[in-house]
């Protein structure tokens with residue numbers, strides 16, 4: 758039994774090959790088939806006629822490491838199709854966080870997420886993203 762069948766779309770698989778008509782079958786959290794399939798047998802059918810169907814996108818330049826700890830489901834990014842973010846860009850990262858930069862991170866991140874307890878040695882919490890990016894030196 759399929760949980761989801763995305764039917765009638767043009768599959769763009771990221772390989773560089775042109776898009777092709779195909780259906781995408783999902784069981785649990787896995788894509789189990791990418792081929793023309795009948796709708797029968799799927800718990801949910803999504804009509805993708807006229808739409809592109811693609812795997813998640815990678816945001817290669819994100820500063821989400823400052824906000825993901827406060828918004829861990831990243832709904833706005835997921836709704837845009839992003840499934841991976843590269844963080845620690847531009848020489849800035851909240852971890853490891855030096856005592857000199859701690860207040861800057863707290864103040865900046867508080868503009869978009871609820872105030873968090875930033876720990877310079879371990880990030881924010883066990884569920885926070887880890888980044889090894891360097892801290893920007895203070896002037």
Ligand SMILES: [Zn+2]
Nearest residue numbers: 818820846847
């Ligand atoms: Zn940047």
